[in-house]
Amino acid sequence: MSPSDIVNRAGGRSSRRAKRALHVPPMLPTLENRLPLTAPMDEDQIARIDDASMSILEDVGVVFRDPVALDDWRKAGANVVGDLVKFDRAHIRSLISSIPQTITIHA
Structure with a gap:
């Protein structure tokens, strides 16, 4: 069998790669935030949560x-x-007040 008798197949790795390169997946629509912005709590709300x-x-x-x-x-x-x-x-308040304002974490 001579090299001229060898016929290239239609398939193979190169054709599969070419097919994958042509396929572009559809883009998902962008998300839209419809939730309202949250407002920070006022002092009364914070005090109520703390008391509860x-x-x-x-x-x-x-x-x-x-x-x-x-x-x-x-x-x-x-x-x-x-x-x-x-x-x-009062005991909880004293424990909370003993927590340092900043800490250093060493990796």
């Missing part, structure tokens, strides 16, 4: 199932009954 969250911590409490965490809260002065921890509002 403090009431939950004081009256309902938080369940901790880790004995080490329960012991830590007991040492910190929280009211621990079983696995339920209830916090005093």
Whole structure:
């Protein structure tokens, strides 16, 4: 069989690549934000959320199932009954005030 007898196939890698190059996927329409911009909360709204969250911590409490965490809260002065921890509002405020304003994270 001579090289002139060899006939190129219609298929093959090059033809598949050419077909893929010709196909352009349709573009999706751009998204449009129809939601209104949110306004920041005023001082009264912030105070209401703060009061409600403090009431939950004081009256309902938080369940901790880790004995080490329960012991830590007991040492910190929280009211621990079983696995339920209830916090005093002033105690939470003092813990929040002890958090540093900035921290440095080292990679």
